[in-house]
Amino acid sequence: MDVVFVINPGSTSTKVAIFSEKGAIKEENISHDFEELKKFKLVSEQFDLRFKEVEKFFLENFDREKYNLVAVMGRGCPLKPVEGGVYRINDKILEDAKSCKYSNHASNLGSMIAHKLAKEFNVPSFIADPVTVDNFWDISRVSGFPGIVRKCRSHALNIKATARRDAKSLNKKLEDVNYVVAHIGGGISICALEGGKIRDVNDGLLGEGPFSPTRAGTLPLNGVINLCFSEKSKEEIEKDFSVNSGFQGYLGTADLREVLKKIENGDKEADLIYRTFVFQVAKEIGREAAALKGNFEAILITGGIAHSEKFISDLKEYISFLGKIRVYPGEGEMQALAEAAFLAVKGETEIKEYS
Numbered sequence: 028m029d030v031v032f033v034i035n036p037g038s039t040s041t042k043v044a045i046f047s048e049k050g051a052i053k054e055e056n057i058s059h060d061f062e063e064l065k066k067f068k069l070v071s072e073q074f075d076l077r078f079k080e081v082e083k084f085f086l087e088n089f090d091r092e093k094y095n096l097v098a099v100m101g102r103g104c105p106l107k108p109v110e111g112g113v114y115r116i117n118d119k120i121l122e123d124a125k126s127c128k129y130s131n132h133a134s135n136l137g138s139m140i141a142h143k144l145a146k147e148f149n150v151p152s153f154i155a156d157p158v159t160v161d162n163f164w165d166i167s168r169v170s171g172f173p174g175i176v177r178k179c180r181s182h183a184l185n186i187k188a189t190a191r192r193d194a195k196s197l198n199k200k201l202e203d204v205n206y207v208v209a210h211i212g213g214g215i216s217i218c219a220l221e222g223g224k225i226r227d228v229n230d231g232l233l234g235e236g237p238f239s240p241t242r243a244g245t246l247p248l249n250g251v252i253n254l255c256f257s258e259k260s261k262e263e264i265e266k267d268f269s270v271n272s273g274f275q276g277y278l279g280t281a282d283l284r285e286v287l288k289k290i291e292n293g294d295k296e297a298d299l300i301y302r303t304f305v306f307q308v309a310k311e312i313g314r315e316a317a318a319l320k321g322n323f324e325a326i327l328i329t330g331g332i333a334h335s336e337k338f339i340s341d342l343k344e345y346i347s348f349l350g351k352i353r354v355y356p357g358e359g360e361m362q363a364l365a366e367a368a369f370l371a372v373k374g375e376t377e378i379k380e381y382s
C-alpha cells in the first residue's frame with residue numbers, strides 16, 4: 028500500500044504521521060523541550076534537535092515490508108506571496124526557510140525536515156498551501172501609509188481544507204462558493220474566501236486582527252511607538268507581540284480551557300479578557316463579511332478554540348445576524364497535507380516550482 032510521511036512543526040511540538048489514502052496509519056505529536064528550543068534565536072536552528080526525533084518516529088513506525096513510501100510532505104512556511112497548491116521543495120524554498128526570511132515561524136522547519144527525510148528514503152518532497160498563499164485584491168494590500176503594505180499571511184492550509192470540506196457537503200466545488208472562514212487556534216486568521224481564494228485576511232502572524240491565545244493582534248499605534256522607543260530591542264518587542272500577548276500576556280496561560288476555569292472560579296480579570304476576545308473575533312468576522320458585501324454561503328469556524336461550546340455560543344450572539352454558521356473544530360492540517368501529497372504523486376494536481 029502506498030503511504031506518505033507528513034510533518035507539521037508547531038512552536039513547541041512537531042506533528043508527524045504516516046498516511047495511506049484511506050487515512051492516518053500512525054500519528055504522533057512529538058513534544059520538544061521548550062527550554063531547549065528557546066535557546067535558539069532562529070527556529071531553523073532547531074533543525075538538528077527536531078530532525079533527530081522526527082526521524083526516530085518514522086524509523087520506528089514505517090514498515091518497509093508492508094508499505095511503499097511515495098512522498099514526504101511538510102507544512103509550508105512563510106515564503107514570498109504565492110498561489111495556492113503543491114510546491115516541490117527546492118533549494119529556493121530551503122534557502123528562505125533556513126534564513127527565516129519571511130518570518131521566524133516554526134513552519135520553516137516543515138520543508139527542511141521533509142526534504143532531508145525524503146532524500147534518505149529517495150522519494151520526492153513537497154509543501155502545500157503555505158502560510159503566504161496570497162490572492163489579495165488590490166485594495167487589500169493598501170495599508171493607509173505609503174511604504175507599509177499589508178501582508179497576506181494566514182492558516183491557508185486549514186482554511187482551504189475546511190472550506191473544501193464544507194463545499195463538498197453541499198455537492199459544490201470550492202471554486203463556486205464564497206465563505207468567511209475563521210481559523211481560531213494558537214494563531215488566528217479570519218478571511219474572505221472567494222471561490223477558494225483568500226481575498227482579504229488579518230495578518231495571522233503579527234499585528235492584525237483579534238488577539239489570540241499568545242499574539243497581540245491589532246494594537247493602538249501610539250502604544251506601539253512608545254514601546255519601540257523603550258529599552259526593548261526589535262526582537263524582544265516582536266517576541267512580546269507573538270508569544271507574550273493575548274491570554275498568555277494577560278492571564279499567564281494560553282489555554283482557553285484554563286481561562287474558562289478561572290472565570291468559573293470568579294476571576295473578574297479572566298472574565299473581562301475572555302469577553303474582549305469574543306468581541307474582537309466577532310468584529311473581525313464582521314469585517315470580512317463586509318469585504319464580501321454579504322455575498323457568502325456561510326461563516327465557517329475552525330481551529331482548536333472551535334471545540335469550546337461556550338465560545339461558539341457567545342460568538343453567535345454577535346454574528347448570527349450575518350447568516351449561516353458552521354463549526355469544524357480542530358485543524359485538519361495533517362489530513363490536508365496527506366491528501367495534497369497523494370494528488371501530487373498521482374499527477375492529479377499541478378506541482379509548482381517556487382522561484
Ligand SMILES: Nc1ncnc2c1ncn2[C@@H]1O[C@H](COP(=O)(O)OP(=O)(O)O)[C@@H](O)[C@H]1O
Binds near residue numbers: 332
Ligand atoms: N476542547 C477545547 N475547549 C476549549 N478550548 C480548546 C479545546 N481544545 C483546544 N482548545 C484551545 O485551542 C487553542 C489551541 O488551538 P490549536 O488550533 O490547537 O492551536 P495551534 O495548533 O495553533 O497550537 C488553545 O487556546 C486551546 O486551549
Ligand SMILES: CCCC(=O)OP(=O)(O)O
Binds near residue numbers: 037
Ligand atoms: C498565520 C500563519 C500560521 C500560523 O500562525 O500558524 P500557528 O497558529 O500554527 O502558529
